[in-house]
Amino acid sequence: MSRGVTRRGLFVGAGALGLGAAAGCSAGGKSATESTTLGATTATARSVPFYGQHQAGIATPAQDRLAFAAFDVVATDRSDLVTLMQTWTAAAAAMTAGKQVPGGATSPQAPPQDTGEAVGLPAASLTVTVGFGPGLFDKRFGLASRRPAALAELPALPGDQLDPEKSGGDLCIQACANDPQVAFHAVRNLARLGRGIVQMRWFQLGFGRTSSTSSSQETPRNLMGFKDGTRNIKGEDEGLMGSFVWVGSETDQSWLQGGSYVVTRRIRMLIESWDRDYLKDQENVFGRSKISGAPLTGKTEFDAPDFGAQDATGEPVIPTDSHVRLAAPENNAGLRILRRGYSYTDGIDPVTGQLDAGLFFIAYQQNPHKQFVALQRRLGSKDSLNEYILHTSSAVFACPPGVQNAQDYWGRTLLT
């Protein structure tokens, strides 16, 4: 077995029976299908369809774990980019189906085609999503005229304390899965396949909802202990996805139609300070009750906030500088984004000796300057949460449309 060898031998039989991972697929990975591995019938073992109108990993319900990498392109020829995208596409198609990286003959006298640490593990709902940074559209590859206007570097924003070495990048890969080893394996193998063409610039691990341990927890909590994502766009809401997430006919660059933009922000939480804050103050910062997640004007998590409500002294019940008020679509001309962030912990800050932990914020949207930048300008200048957070990394990428089939590849509409 060489090309197309499966992570488990079982997949071979499954394919022959027509029960492969692509069965029942639909665009955007919304209907994850059961994989056919024995002993792995839980939600965590499923495979998400790779091919479709949109890339998977955007509308796909958030998996448990994240491995995110940004790369600089070190090659200077556009044909190298095409080769890279074709290679990455084939590898991602295989890995998201729970198979090993394909390509070429294997021999005991050659390096293995796949690094092997995911052998025996199921697809684990792996999605791999690619994006192109503004730098890719400089002079090197003759792509300057194809840069969408909305793919401009983000401006300086209130709250920025960015580390330039952990920001930006020509390309990005978002790998999400319900198993950290599967997510890491995907990024590591794509980095390996890209040697000589790309160099990894920064890398971030994250963890999020824990569906495998808590199917009843509908909204995960961030590391401040608050539910995060109550009012987020749902991937299956095609109306909101079309209005706020997918790039459509409004774009100045038709190659990006069916794609999206992703903004990433590494938002460090000053958790030692936060942990010393009073419960009531914490709740005023978010505008929500900590345990229930209800807005301060409601009783349950999904109650709509009543921004007009006042207390006995005439003060707003949901403070004017609370996060829920400042971020609410009602108070931002209806603006929305699709958030898909993960918590992170990266050891100890060597300067302060405190835990370096927080939120790796990921947001998909139709236009980052009209959406994320507008929201962050407002939040960054007024949000009482700012006392407890720092934005330490920032990046923006245009994510091309989905790969249609095995002959297609990521970025074909841009690179040809």
Next chain:
Amino acid sequence: MSRGVTRRGLFVGAGALGLGAAAGCSAGGKSATESTTLGATTATARSVPFYGQHQAGIATPAQDRLAFAAFDVVATDRSDLVTLMQTWTAAAAAMTAGKQVPGGATSPQAPPQDTGEAVGLPAASLTVTVGFGPGLFDKRFGLASRRPAALAELPALPGDQLDPEKSGGDLCIQACANDPQVAFHAVRNLARLGRGIVQMRWFQLGFGRTSSTSSSQETPRNLMGFKDGTRNIKGEDEGLMGSFVWVGSETDQSWLQGGSYVVTRRIRMLIESWDRDYLKDQENVFGRSKISGAPLTGKTEFDAPDFGAQDATGEPVIPTDSHVRLAAPENNAGLRILRRGYSYTDGIDPVTGQLDAGLFFIAYQQNPHKQFVALQRRLGSKDSLNEYILHTSSAVFACPPGVQNAQDYWGRTLLT
């Protein structure tokens, strides 16, 4: 609800019915019991008994995720240490049962007793294991005469490239769980409760076997793609645990009887070099087949290696410098250790631009100098694996015996 408040309200009812997490407990956490949370009936949701002859987290089957922290003690009074251990014990007993951190009245005008990010999550098989470093036995606390001889700092060893800031420590906490947020929550809350008495020195996250996604994968793979742990001691093997892991009557310090020693080593893998190595060479380095995990003289993973077997040219089939040969008990006067390590990935090495990833090696044993040091002297000087690894952090701690009941606390036998 204040003291004893549960992570889920459901636990309150469960306790009243006598179905609490301590039901059916036995020493050492070997018989994990089902928690009673609704919608969380998988193996990942169980709670591991906290009280027993030995600390849990040693013989306990390895959970999926690790959060490991080392601390320096900044207080100078032994009574502060006693207070800390009593506080930590009560908090760990609650958290491992899936409850919030207890203690004191909660008020909206006070910081919450628990940081809250694990509310709604089950116990997830959390174990919390404490150890005392050699530095604790200096002049500060009057404990110098209580230091076991075996709790000496580890000598310089072949392969060391240690970062002193990420090595050592007066105390350690190993938190393992099947949910990363639960493991992180435990360390974070213990660090918070220890403020003014301890300062975190270093912190390491890890991930390991993924029982929730792959119940059929009996031996997890390391980041070199090889199965790791095939010949490890099983926690339920009481004979081997008694001979090689638990401290018994052989110790010079009776307070440690029923305890163990832990050695931690952050072993970075040079995975970019490894990934370019030929499959056959990789297999010769380990002395095993990559996919099956079988020794080169066998057909299946659990076949015993035949160290005498020769090939047609008279060379040993399992090379003389292979890892399996050098580490084998047969070739080390029967010496064994209980390994409980986790893979890690910590972003990019800023010097080389390569992924900083590898194994956070954790090994429990009766005497680190007679066991780990002897093995590592042999491996570090001869093992062909050394070309691909660096030891970047090192620590040793004595882990006191288990906490007997709610009146007992970690380290009582030492501190009183």
